[in-house]
Amino acid sequence: MSQLYIWVVLAVMYLPMLVVVAYSFNSSRYSNWEGFSLQWYEELFNNSAIVDTLNNSLMLAFFSCALAILLGTMGAVGMAKSRFRTQGLLENVSLIPMMLPEIILGMAYLALFSLCRVPFSMITLIIAHTTFCIPYVFVSVQSRLVGLDPAYVEAARDLGASQTRAFYDITLPLIAPAVLNGALLAFAMSMDDVVISFFVAGTNSQTLPVQVYSMLKSGVTPEINALCTLMLVAVFLAIGLFGLGRALFKRASRG
Amino acid sequence: MEKKRHISLSVWPLYIWTVLFVALPLVYVVVISFLQRGDTWGVTDQVTIDNYVKMVDPMYGSIFLETLAMAVLTTALTFLFGYPFAYYVCKLPARLRGVMILLLMAPFWINSLCRLNGWMILLKSNGVINSLLLNLGIIDEPLKLLYNFGAVVVGMVYALAPFMILSCYNSIEKMDWSVVEAARDLGASAWKAFVTVTLPLTMPGVVAGCVLVFVPSMGLFFISDLMGGAKTVLIGNLIRTELTAARNWPFGAALSMVMLLATVGIIWVYKRVSGSKSLGDLM
Amino acid sequence: MENQALLRLDNIHKSFGQTEVLKGISLDVQAGEFVTLLGPSGCGKTTTLRIIAGLETATSGRVLVEGKDVSALPPEKRPVNTVFQNYALFPHMNVFKNVAYALTIRRVKKDEIRQRVQRMLELVQLSGFDRRMPSQLSGGQRQRVAIARALVLEPKILLLDEPLGALDLQLRRQMQVELKNLQERLGITFIYITHDQEEALNMSTRIAVMNEGHFEQVGTPEDIYERPVTRFAASFIGQANILQGVVEEKAEGRSRVQLEQGGTIFVNEALEPGTKIAVSVRAERIDYAKEAGYGFQVPGVIERHSYIGGVLRTTIKLSGGQELLITGANPSSHYPDGCAIQVFWDPDTAAVVERS
Incomplete structure (x- = not known):
């Protein structure tokens, strides 16, 4: 009974995606099935708008994540070592972007960048995305640090490591999984963001989600189905590879 | 701890970034919500409360109500569907649990618009469901499934349910089941034990899930735009229109303030219920 | 000073905020000693160890190693190494x-x-465990790795913070012997923390009994056990009976004492008449019979007997109401419950732990 419920929910979750996969191979532009075809994939690759915006989005997610990893990890590590009056305030304010409806942040950037006469471009996008990516890294690293036994670092110091050395030898490797976790989440968020990008992207720096949004709004677009199918394949491939890698690692470390 | 007050060097980049790109823009939004709009775009330096007065108009009132109704409904539905899912998954053996959560989260990595596209294909007047029903002779003419309030709720629930499920799951998984056994041992029925023990103990997760669903649901204008067509205007759509088409930033900012207030309100409730000090605990 | 101490703690104070955790600790440790800090949890022993290691800074006082003040040195510059309480093996590194x-x-x-x-x-x-990860080791194996890791630099002093605390009783006993052998073989000075009195008595050359941030007594296990100098030291280790009384008469090297509970005893210490004292006697040193010995006059009634393993435990109620606990291997004569008897002991085996 309970198993059945789980499967029903998962089926409902995957139903729309299965429909999309099926329709990506439909030779008709409309909903009735007229036979198998790969023409939408061909059109997808020939659609320069999609290819360009996909490039933009990947670049944007990469740079935002990198910056967020840097700022978020350094911040979380530093906060754990610091005691200052505005600490609680800083922590809560830096987490706001995760909590606020995105549209408010989007409008804030739109207004501020216009005021400062900063042209909307990849730079403004990276600033905006980094801002909402930081909390995912920060929170993930922070909770790992809280659970980290201080005795590890103390043991390293006791054995002759300087403070800096102990950080690189002990703390960093031990929080690395948390950094990765936060970064993966941040990457997904950046790749998926419509609302903020909608406000701060320049004409030459449109992101994929915004592009898909305007295409979906304007009408029937079977290329999107092909795109979605490819993304689905990529995600499951990545999960598969990840699982395989972990299994191999486990076997290696057991032997 | 008797540590002296000091700031580690590595905090500074985050500190500066937060002040420049979080605090400053938000303060600026508050400021322009009290300014008069400029002739073509932007703002003048004239201070006014007109933007707030304007909201009293019943037309906006109904938009607020509809947004609130939609957010509450979405939150309630994600809970109703999500909690049992999380609960049943927790009852599975550990190995299966991971697989189920992975299966649940995998679609999350695919662009939400692509997933939304699937629902549009399903619900369109010439879409899968209608074609199926027509061909089976159950209906004579296509049902209007897309471009209404219900479709928006479907889209929202679909997009935000994983947050609720994950949040509940984290809370339920941590629970000590022997407490439930103790309740059963003391004479509680399975249902009674669930209501009096399991649910209260997992409440922090539920409330965190509610925050994670309720807050974004107010702002995801593209879902109401695509699934609701022109008919369903939510506060998010209104803000977008004011910012882009109408170029009335001050009014957009004032509307954002309303949304901000709702956000602060629900986070306050969350903190009261969970006793958590940091926003970070939501994750 | 001809005999310079290897480690010297010089009047160390430590406060966390308002609470004073260490109230002036001084200790000299010679090379090759096995010194145990023994005390209940929260008595400050771990803090003392952390101050020696440099993981904590003393509020005042100095730590000297071979006469050199190391108080200002960070932990990595000190010639001491530590075996941590839960071993703190780096989880991402293998044993090697x-x-x-x-x-x-x-x-x-x-x-x-x-x-x-x-x-x-x-x-x-x-040997042969080099490639194992800490998570793949048993508790005892982790313990050994932690010791090997701390010894690899051949430190002059090894600090051990309840190293056997996480092990079960049998393994614990076995490790006690191994650790002691290791220490004797290497000739390294051990500063050892435990709250287990048996462990302390068993392994140490000297024991420092700690309570509420100060040393109650520092001495050899025999000193501590047979000649406790404070009431705390007497009652924390072993089964001690503590009796209060007033000195009545002083003689050559001994005094007669009137007990509060009724009766008179002798102590082997010349004290001024009128001094209020407390005397500690180990449970296994007390004897009882129809006729008192050593000139004692302490009447009591046998409350009950109970067997604990190979030992008979007898509870005797004194006329004043206080109960004495007595353990004996195999009592030569058996008195039934409720029997009136006289309690006595060799004054050499009792210690005066309080006088005012």
Whole structure:
């Protein structure tokens, strides 16, 4: 009974995606099935708008994540070592972007960048995305640090490591999984963001989600189905590879 | 701890970034919500409360109500569907649990618009469901499934349910089941034990899930735009229109303030219920 | 000073905020000693150890190693190493890397590192475990790795913070013997923390009994057990009976004492008449019979007997109401419950733990 419920929910979750996969191979532009075809994939690759915006989005997610990893990890590590009056305030304010409806942040950037006469471009996008990516890294690293036994670092110091050395030898490797976790989440968020990008992207720096949004709004677009199918394949491939890698690692470390 | 007050060097980049790109823009939004709009775009330096007065108009009132109704409904539905899912998954053996959560989260990595596209294909007047029903002779003419309030709720629930499920799951998984056994041992029925023990103990997760669903649901204008067509205007759509088409930033900012207030309100409730000090605990 | 101490703690105070955790600790430790800090949890023993290691800074006072003040040195510059309470083995490094860590930091040549780590692992009987991760080891094995890791630099002083606390009783006893042998073989000074009195008595050359941030008594296990100087030291270790009384008469090297509970005893110490004292007597040193010995006059009634293992435990109620606990291997004569008897002991085996 309970198993059945789980499967029903998962089926409902995957139903729309299965429909999309099926329709990506439909030779008709409309909903009735007229036979198998790969023409939408061909059109997808020939659609320069999609290819360009996909490039933009990947670049944007990469740079935002990198910056967020840097700022978020350094911040979380530093906060754990610091005691200052505005600490609680800083922590809560830096987490706001995760909590606020995105549209408010989007409008804030739109207004501020216009005021400062900063042209909307990849730079403004990276600033905006980094801002909402930081909390995912920060929170993930922070909770790992809280659970980290201080005795590890103390043991390293006791054995002759300087403070800096102990950080690189002990703390960093031990929080690395948390950094990765936060970064993966941040990457997904950046790749998926419509609302903020909608406000701060320049004409030459449109992101994929915004592009898909305007295409979906304007009408029937079977290329999107092909795109979605490819993304689905990529995600499951990545999960598969990840699982395989972990299994191999486990076997290696057991032997 | 008797540590002296000091700031580690590595905090500074985050500190500066937060002040420049979080605090400053938000303060600026508050400021322009009290300014008069400029002739073509932007703002003048004239201070006014007109933007707030304007909201009293019943037309906006109904938009607020509809947004609130939609957010509450979405939150309630994600809970109703999500909690049992999380609960049943927790009852599975550990190995299966991971697989189920992975299966649940995998679609999350695919662009939400692509997933939304699937629902549009399903619900369109010439879409899968209608074609199926027509061909089976159950209906004579296509049902209007897309471009209404219900479709928006479907889209929202679909997009935000994983947050609720994950949040509940984290809370339920941590629970000590022997407490439930103790309740059963003391004479509680399975249902009674669930209501009096399991649910209260997992409440922090539920409330965190509610925050994670309720807050974004107010702002995801593209879902109401695509699934609701022109008919369903939510506060998010209104803000977008004011910012882009109408170029009335001050009014957009004032509307954002309303949304901000709702956000602060629900986070306050969350903190009261969970006793958590940091926003970070939501994750 | 001709006999310079290897380690000297000089009047160390430590406060966390308002609470004073250490209230002036002084201790000299000679090379090759096995000194145990023994006390209940929260008495400040771990803080003392952390101050020696440099992981905590004393509020005032000095730590000297071989006469040099190391108080200002960070932990990595001190010639001491620590075995942590829960071992603190680096979870992301295998056994070899854990043990080699201190050598890696000092840029010792690879060949030499391999040799020295192998030697250490042999020493703790873990040869062949190099590639195991800490998570793949049993509690006892982790313990050995932690010891090997701390010994690899051949420190002058090894600090051990309840190293056997997480092990079960049998393993604990076995490790006690191993640790003691190791210490004697290497000649390294051990500063050892425990709250287990048996462990302390069993292993130490000297014991420092700690309570509420100060040393109650520092001495050999025999001193501590047979001649406790404070009421706390007497009652924390072993089964002690403490009796209060007033000195009535002083003689050559001994005094007669009137007990509060009724009766008179003798103590082997010349005290001024009128002094209020407390006397501690070990449970196994007390005897009882129809006729008193050593000139004692302490009447009591046998409350009950109980067997605990091979030992008979007898509770005797004194006329004043206080109960004395007596343990004996095999009582020569058996008195039934409720029998009136006289209690006495060899005054040499009792200690005066309080006088005012």
